[in-house]
Amino acid sequence: MKRIFAALLVSLAATAATAAPDLEKGKEIAETICIACHAADGNSGIAIYPRLAGQHAAYTAKHAKDIRDRVRTWSLAESMVAMVETMTDEDIDNVSAFYEKQVSLAGEADAANLKAGELIYRGGIAEQKVPACMACHGPNGAGIPAASAAKDGVLAYPRISGQHKDYVVAQMQAFRSGERVHNMMAPVATRLTDQQIDDVANYIQGLR
Numbered sequence: 001m002k003r004i005f006a007a008l009l010v011s012l013a014a015t016a017a018t019a020a021p022d023l024e025k026g027k028e029i030a031e032t033i034c035i036a037c038h039a040a041d042g043n044s045g046i047a048i049y050p051r052l053a054g055q056h057a058a059y060t061a062k063h064a065k066d067i068r069d070r071v072r073t074w075s076l077a078e079s080m081v082a083m084v085e086t087m088t089d090e091d092i093d094n095v096s097a098f099y100e101k102q103v104s105l106a107g108e109a110d111a112a113n114l115k116a117g118e119l120i121y122r123g124g125i126a127e128q129k130v131p132a133c134m135a136c137h138g139p140n141g142a143g144i145p146a147a148s149a150a151k152d153g154v155l156a157y158p159r160i161s162g163q164h165k166d167y168v169v170a171q172m173q174a175f176r177s178g179e180r181v182h183n184m185m186a187p188v189a190t191r192l193t194d195q196q197i198d199d200v201a202n203y204i205q206g207l208r
């Protein structure tokens, strides 16, 4: 019995050891698979493909696995499934760690409604009980990594700076409709009007 227990411990230790991400393998996956839509450095130039550069690895890994496993099915997720279907958890952890190390570049915001978006991002809208996005996503949109977010029962507060406006709008609509279930984002999204979502998403696209 003791020996079986010892063997179990050894195999657990081996699993933990292999869990350290391999950035070289991650890079290879980014450059052969993800590149088609998200770009090799994660700064996709196409609005429907979210930017992954600088995103917290824990967040990227969870969402890539959820898309692979058809748990994340809202919006355009289905179009990615075939690309990741055969990938292991380890592959996804590796490529997520690689993308976390890439520098996120901001897009360009439309100057017209920039101020309105900035006010929502930085101050929220008190009369609609909308909290400032900054409170959770950080003053420059870098989010909060997994290690510090864990105390709130959150995997990571995702980086949203520089994210494509169209993608942000699509996610806000998914939070609002309930297709994308999240206890923190649902109340935020449901209290914003379409115009306010447009304003704040434009601001986020230009944020760095």
Ligand code: HEC
Binding pocket: 029, 030, 033, 034, 035, 036, 037, 038, 048, 049, 050, 052, 059, 060, 061, 063, 064, 067, 074, 075, 076, 077, 079, 080, 083, 084, 095, 096, 158, 170
């Ligand atoms: C054929 C295009 C395509 C390829 C290739 C692709 N994806 Fe995606 N990916 C998408 C689309 C489209 C979305 C947006 C889904 C949505 O609308 O919600 C997405 C979303 C994501 C998200 C969610 C981002 C977020 O901010 O929540 C992650 C993570 C992701 N992809 C990781 C990857 C990784 C890692 C690879 C390579 C192994 C990859 N994708 C390959 C199309 C693709």
Ligand code: HEC
Binding pocket: 050, 120, 121, 130, 131, 132, 133, 134, 135, 136, 137, 154, 155, 156, 157, 158, 159, 160, 168, 171, 172, 182, 184, 185, 188, 200, 201
């Ligand atoms: C109380 C904390 C909190 C506040 C306030 C908050 N968020 Fe979030 N937000 C989160 C968390 C946590 C997630 C990650 C959800 C998940 O894991 O699926 C998230 C996810 C998102 C996403 C999806 C990112 C992606 O890559 O798919 C967008 C877009 C977003 N938030 C925008 C906003 C905007 C805009 C505001 C302000 C109007 C805001 N958030 C306010 C906590 C917050």
